[in-house]
Amino acid sequence: MKHFYLLIICLLVSSAIHAQPRRKTPASYNAGNAQDAKFLEKQWWLGFKAGINLSGADVITAYSALSPVNYTPSGKSYDNYSEPGVVAGLEVSFYYKGFSVSFQPAYRNAIFSYSNQYLWEDSGIPENRLELTYDQRQQLDYADFPLLFRYDITSTRLRPYVQVGAAYTVLIDAAKSVTVSGIDYASGGQNEFTNEPIIVGAKQLFAQYQWALTGGAGVNYHVGNIRVNLDLQYRKGMSLANSTENRYGNAQLAGVGDAMDDIKINSFMITLGTLFPLRFLTKGYSSINLR
Amino acid sequence: MIQIKTFLLLSLMLMQACLEETNPAFDEKAFTKIFDNYSFSASYFPIDVQQTSDGGYLILGGRRLTTTTFTGIYLLKADKFGNFVSDEEIDESYVNPVGDLMKIGADYFFLCMDPLTLQTHVARVDANGEGFTATAVSASLTYPAAASLDGTNIIALSYNSVTLQSVISLITSTGTVTSSKGYTIGAGEGIEEPIINHYLRTGRQFPFQAGKAGSLYYFNGFYNYTFSLVFTNLSQDVPNGVVQGQQDDGGISALVPVSGNSFAAARFNFGDNFLLPKVNLNSSGITSSTDLGGFSLPELTPNATVRIIRATIQDQNVLVFAANTKSNQVGLFFYDEATGEFLGSRYVGYSNPLEVASIKQTAEGDLIICSTTYVAGRFGRFCLVKIPQSDITL
Numbered sequence: 001m002k003h004f005y006l007l008i009i010c011l012l013v014s015s016a017i018h019a020q021p022r023r024k025t026p027a028s029y030n031a032g033n034a035q036d037a038k039f040l041e042k043q044w045w046l047g048f049k050a051g052i053n054l055s056g057a058d059v060i061t062a063y064s065a066l067s068p069v070n071y072t073p074s075g076k077s078y079d080n081y082s083e084p085g086v087v088a089g090l091e092v093s094f095y096y097k098g099f100s101v102s103f104q105p106a107y108r109n110a111i112f113s114y115s116n117q118y119l120w121e122d123s124g125i126p127e128n129r130l131e132l133t134y135d136q137r138q139q140l141d142y143a144d145f146p147l148l149f150r151y152d153i154t155s156t157r158l159r160p161y162v163q164v165g166a167a168y169t170v171l172i173d174a175a176k177s178v179t180v181s182g183i184d185y186a187s188g189g190q191n192e193f194t195n196e197p198i199i200v201g202a203k204q205l206f207a208q209y210q211w212a213l214t215g216g217a218g219v220n221y222h223v224g225n226i227r228v229n230l231d232l233q234y235r236k237g238m239s240l241a242n243s244t245e246n247r248y249g250n251a252q253l254a255g256v257g258d259a260m261d262d263i264k265i266n267s268f269m270i271t272l273g274t275l276f277p278l279r280f281l282t283k284g285y286s287s288i289n290l291r
Numbered sequence: 292m293i294q295i296k297t298f299l300l301l302s303l304m305l306m307q308a309c310l311e312e313t314n315p316a317f318d319e320k321a322f323t324k325i326f327d328n329y330s331f332s333a334s335y336f337p338i339d340v341q342q343t344s345d346g347g348y349l350i351l352g353g354r355r356l357t358t359t360t361f362t363g364i365y366l367l368k369a370d371k372f373g374n375f376v377s378d379e380e381i382d383e384s385y386v387n388p389v390g391d392l393m394k395i396g397a398d399y400f401f402l403c404m405d406p407l408t409l410q411t412h413v414a415r416v417d418a419n420g421e422g423f424t425a426t427a428v429s430a431s432l433t434y435p436a437a438a439s440l441d442g443t444n445i446i447a448l449s450y451n452s453v454t455l456q457s458v459i460s461l462i463t464s465t466g467t468v469t470s471s472k473g474y475t476i477g478a479g480e481g482i483e484e485p486i487i488n489h490y491l492r493t494g495r496q497f498p499f500q501a502g503k504a505g506s507l508y509y510f511n512g513f514y515n516y517t518f519s520l521v522f523t524n525l526s527q528d529v530p531n532g533v534v535q536g537q538q539d540d541g542g543i544s545a546l547v548p549v550s551g552n553s554f555a556a557a558r559f560n561f562g563d564n565f566l567l568p569k570v571n572l573n574s575s576g577i578t579s580s581t582d583l584g585g586f587s588l589p590e591l592t593p594n595a596t597v598r599i600i601r602a603t604i605q606d607q608n609v610l611v612f613a614a615n616t617k618s619n620q621v622g623l624f625f626y627d628e629a630t631g632e633f634l635g636s637r638y639v640g641y642s643n644p645l646e647v648a649s650i651k652q653t654a655e656g657d658l659i660i661c662s663t664t665y666v667a668g669r670f671g672r673f674c675l676v677k678i679p680q681s682d683i684t685l
Contacts (some may be wrong), residue, residue: 061313063383065322066666067375120331120670126585128331132667182667186331207311240311247317251620251641254323254676257666262313 013096042279043095049229049273050088055110055140056080057263058237063247064116066150066257074260076114083137087269089144091229100150102163107172110140110265116257132182136258138208140241140265141172146214146233159220169210178219178256200253204246205260210239213267220275227275237264245260315372319346321682324373325643325664326673332350332357334671335365337648339390340661343418349608350420350661350673351392351401352648354380358626360491361386361406366420377419385412387490390649393440395464398601402435402447409433411449413466426466432458436499436512444469448501448510450486457512457522459501470525477516485539486513497539498559498596504548507574511543518542522574531588532574534583537561539673542580545597547610549628555599555610558583562593566624568610569631580681586633588624590616590668601628602652604680609634611650614659619644621676622663625685634685639676643668656680 057078064073089106115135124129179195216233242245242260243249253259306366328335333345334355348369353362364381365388387404397487403414403425411432412425434450434455445462454471463469476482488494497518500511507522514533520543522532524671536542541560548554549569556567558580565585572578591597597614604611608628616622620641625634639645649661657679664674 016674063318065325066327067324067369067373068329069375069378116328118667120329120667122331125331130331130667130669137324162430209311210310211310242311244311244314245317245321248321248323251323251639255641255643255645255664257325259323 007213008179010137011087040187041097043238044094044179044278045091045095045100045227045275046278047091047227047229047273047275048089049091049106049231049271050086051231051269051271052084053087053108053110053267053269054084055059055265055267057112057114057241057261057265060240060262060264062261063259064257065248065259066116066118074117076116079113079115081268083111083113085139085255087144087271091273091275093275095152098152098155100148100161102148102150102165103145104144104148106144106146108144108169108267108269110142110144110267111138112265115136125146127185129185130182132180134256134258135179137177137179138174138202139176140174141174143170146235148216150212152220157222159222160217163215163218163233164218167212167214169212171203171206171208171210174201174203174206174251176205176253177236178253178258180256198252198256199205200250202250202253204249205243206238206254207241207243210237210241210265212237212239216269225277227277229271229273229275231271231273233267233269233271235267235269237266240265241265315514318372318657320677320679322373322675322677324369324375324675325666326367326369326375326675327666327670328672331670335673336362336646336663336671337661337673338388339392339401339649340651340659340675341392341394342651342653342659343368344397345418346654347376347418348373348675349392349399349416349418350657350675351388351390351399352673353388356383356386358383359406360493361404362388364403364414364423366416366423367673368418368420369675370561373677377421379416379420379423381414381423385414387435388414389435389438390583391439393438395440395443398464400443400445400464402438403416404433404435409452411435411447413445415461415464427665428460428466428468430460430461430468430470430471432460432471435487436489437501437510439500439502441503444502446503446508448499448512450512452483452487455483457510457514457521459508459510459521459525459527461508468674472523472525472528474514474521474523474530476513482513482516494596495539495594496596498542498544499541500546502546502548504554504574505551508634509546509574511546513539513569520546520572520580531658532572533577534572535577535579537581544595545599545612547599547601547668549601549610555601555612555626555628556583556585556597557597557612557614558585559594564588564591564593564595564597564614566597566612566614566626568612568626589613590618590622590623592617597649598647598650600650600652603656604652604658604683605685606633607685609685611652611658613647613650615646621645621647621660623650623660625683635683637678637683639678640664645674645676653677658683
């Protein structure tokens with residue numbers, strides 16, 4: 001499967017490279033303003049971008065390894081969009097008359113947390129009471145392959161744009177940590193404690209592949225022949241981010257009552273990048289046509 | 292152009308096929324469920340589990356009582372996904388639930404005891420664990436210790452504290468004792484103490500067992516000062532055969548007849564444990580369990596609880612040994628039924644301790660393990676772990 005995605009990337013990159021022989025010779029670039037304008041209707045951009053993302057989970061179906069017999073479970077309390085992860089990758093864009101098609105393969109580190117709370121007590125015996133909180137933190141490493149369609153709102157040096165698209169995501173690795181803390185009233189006082197976290201590799205608990213819809217906006221600022229890019233995207237998960245087959249696949253986590261819900265992961269991403277034009281050769285030539 | 296379109300279409304189909312979707316079949320195939328009760332002082336331990344005709348699970352267990360030192364009766368019904376459906380705490384008029392949980396007709400049977408008269412009762416519930424009835428058996432049988440199914444009859448092992456005898460009986464589902472034979476545990480008060488402590492759960496839990504191998508019945512219990520495996524035809528005053536242990540420090544910890552004199556067994560000896568996936572036991576005469584050898588497994592707890600079932604996994608007839616380990620897991624050990632060859636192992640549980648109570652193969656061929664877990668390291672609760680057949684590596 002990995003080879004298949006590599007093939008897709010290679011095809012897209014090679015299509016960009018194949019576009020090069022069709023460009024005009026340097027002599028024709030400066031032949032005249034009309035020809036320049038015609039030439040600059042198209043442009044290939046290649047660059048790097050990095051930033052942060054904030055992730056959250058939409059619960060589709062809730063699950064738990066703990067099946068209460070005489071109380072209603074409180075359910076998991078998700079702490080969404082609270083902990084930043086990094087995102088870094090490439091951007092390959094083809095520009096044509098204000099519209100762009102952009103392929104942005106990237107590494108993304110998504111983090112989200114949830115907690116469960118439990119209480120055991122005996123009515124009338126206040127010292128028979130134990131409160132426990134299980135804080136569960138998921139850290140997921142993804143390779144994203146988004147394809148975006150972008151429209152430049154202006155053709156000025158500072159060009160804001162809007163964009164929509166879709167992304168296919170491959171899971172690289174995943175880790176989960178569970179920290180149990182609580183208050184034990186049965187040990188002679190109000191004994192507050194926090195146990196050492198259980199940290200486990202949890203790749204089998206998450207979906208190997210996902211897809212998402214993406215929308216966003218950003219701005220390109222042209223400095224000389226390069227672009228400085230500030231990009232904001234919201235990614236809406238469209239398929240499950242957890243493994244339905246291996247929900248109880250980690251004995252350590254199932255042993256403390258944890259089972260992954262069916263969730264879809266959404267993300268906000270903000271990146272800063274630099275893009276280089278591929279369709280120009282001479283030093284004095286502009287990569288864009290400023291109207 | 293058509294080729295590109297075809298390529299893109301195939302790519303999209305392939306990408307779609309790799310996505311995860313909610314799948315109830317997976318939820319049914321494998322799960323870990325802990326049945327929790329918010330009561331701080333409540334404590335439960337399972338005894339046996341049966342898959343019911345609706346695909347769910349009925350669990351027989353015990354519960355801590357505040358008014359008596361005997362254990363109460365607790366039944367729990369889970370659905371095919373392992374989710375809690377209902378439970379029944381049987382009132383304290385009946386105590387000391389004893390497995391196996393046996394299906395006769397559409398109902399499920401087990402033995403229990405009147406806490407005042409100590410008389411054995413045949414208890415019956417429906418597949419939802421409801422409609423509890425208890426019928427006193429027709430003869431004086433006190434302290435039920437073990438039971439298993441023989442057709443539609445129950446083979447029961449009990450203890451008579453007046454005559455100091457281990458008693459093996461055949462009982463119908465309506466409580467009629469059709470046959471019964473007692474064998475002395477030996478004279479003196481000292482020999483009885485560990486037995487009573489077993490019932491009060493203040494001492495070691497002995498692996499009492501009763502069953503049938505060929506034409507003979509057997510029980511694993513106290514006989515003539517030792518914890519012994521006793522073969523009997525239920526008519527002779529002297530057992531047909533005895534596999535002696537070492538007083539209460541050695542003996543058989545689990546037994547499954549395979550064919551003829553061939554058994555799958557486990558034994559304990561002064562804390563050590565030995566698995567015997569293929570052992571010939573002499574059902575006549577007197578032999579000693581210490582001479583049986585076996586595979587020593589130092590990872591098991593001293594005098595470990597062991598359960599053995601015959602199963603068919605991946606078209607192979609196997610023996611599955613489930614035993615408690617020192618790392619608080621349940622160890623599963625797979626052996627070829629025909630040769631006794633070791634095939635593989637698997638360990639279940641990790642964070643909270645697990646203690647095996649019962650292991651069964653479901654109608655779909657998967658394994659269901661019923662055990663006690665200690666939620667938050669302290670609250671004894673039922674735990675049900677289902678392992679798909681396909682996940683077992685032989």
